[in-house]
Amino acid sequence: MSYLLFLKLLFTASIIVISSWLSQKKPELAGFIIALPIASLIALALGHLQHGNSEVSIVFARSILIGVPVSYLFFVPFFLPSASKYGFWSLYLTGVVLLGCGYLIHRQIVGWLN
Template identity: 55%
Template sequence: MEAIIKVFAAALIIAFTSWLSGKKPELAGFIIALPMVSILALLFSYLEHRSADTSITLAKSVMVGVPVSYLFFMPFFFAEKFGWGFWVPYITGLGLLGIGYLLHSYIMNLIG
């Protein structure tokens, strides 16, 4: 039952913002940028594991991961300038996200 609630909460946020993006893409982007998923994940993680240490490590990982994840969006800023369309910045962003993961792992190892 717990898993179903988690899946439903995440799916509801994703479905709502996907629908909203057709009507008000700026508002949908703002909602996605809010840390709702992080807030829910931290809460569910703590309730499931009852470990403050695990939850604190998760929160630190999110804090490091958010700016690193912006690497995915960087190619979209250059898409119009270079006439890339959608797929080139999307695939390039995924590649940069892979590099971001390595950076994230390195930083997390530094801060413990």
């Protein structure tokens, strides 16, 4: 594994680990941090630094813009009126299935844009 790849991995993983740790202390702040487009900012910048192709970076950014609202499908089960009676893992699994559906929607929309 290259040195740069290792640094990128360490940097991005540390953001997730810190947010996870913070979720125990201040869940509202951790939620806000995770909701920020930090991953997108990092991925766009590092990707562009790596390949230097503006056109590819623009397509990547457009894909992210479409992917963000589609990814909210994951949270839909948690907002059901009687969500707590189903238990966390049932809701989580349902959200993952909805993400799969969201991916198909995302792929279709991105295909139309290109």
